[in-house]
Amino acid sequence: MYREDRLPQSPKEGIIFMLIISIISVNTIAPIIMGMEIGFSKENYLETLKVIPIMWIIVIILVRFVAGPLVGKVMPKFVGETDGFNARILFNILLNVTVLSILLTLIGTWVGTKQISFAPFQNFFHSWFRNFGVAFWIELLIAQPIARFAMKKLHSKTST
Numbered sequence: 001m002y003r004e005d006r007l008p009q010s011p012k013e014g015i016i017f018m019l020i021i022s023i024i025s026v027n028t029i030a031p032i033i034m035g036m037e038i039g040f041s042k043e044n045y046l047e048t049l050k051v052i053p054i055m056w057i058i059v060i061i062l063v064r065f066v067a068g069p070l071v072g073k074v075m076p077k078f079v080g081e082t083d084g085f086n087a088r089i090l091f092n093i094l095l096n097v098t099v100l101s102i103l104l105t106l107i108g109t110w111v112g113t114k115q116i117s118f119a120p121f122q123n124f125f126h127s128w129f130r131n132f133g134v135a136f137w138i139e140l141l142i143a144q145p146i147a148r149f150a151m152k153k154l155h156s157k158t159s160t
Contacts, residue, residue: 004085005155006148013154017147018063024143026056029135034112036130054111059100062107067099089148093139101132 008014034048035041074095079088105128109120120127 005152006085008151009155013151016154017151018060020147020150021139021143022056022059022063024146025135025138026052026059028138028142029131030055030108032134032138033108033131036134037127051112055104055108058107058111059104062100062103063096066103067096070099071095089144090140093136093144097132097136097139101128101135104135105131 003009008017030052031045031048034044034051038044071092075088075092079091083091105124106120108131109127110116113119
């Protein structure tokens with residue numbers, strides 16, 4: 001079976017891959033969304049930094065136990081055997097970002113405001129579309145390519 005050098009090939013590599021993506025994502029997506037929500041300022045950014053460790057843990061849990069299994073079940077229904085690597089990656093990113101952005105639009109508001117309320121439901125579609133857009137482009141253009149590059153470099157060093 002063909003093994004893709006740009007993807008993890010062991011559980012250890014899977015952890016490294018997820019850590020790279022999650023650290024980049026949480027440290028870029030959260031500050032941008034918070035800035036768009038409450039304004040871009042040094043004070044708001046410093047407030048965001050206080051929430052990032054909690055959000056990072058939440059993201060890891062959601063990826064591992066919700067988005068990953070759900071996307072794993074849905075992907076085979078939409079991706080064919082002849083679909084190429086880039087098509088599969090794009091669809092995987094689309095599905096993962098959709099699931100995570102829906103959940104994090106709610107949970108992120110609760111963590112950021114330090115209270116569980118119905119507020120994120122009141123503006124859900126406005127917030128979700130914005131959050132999805134920010135997350136999708138950061139995943140597609142920054143986080144995923146860097147993680148795949150790291151895997152390719154890791155595999156090139158182990159194969160030589």
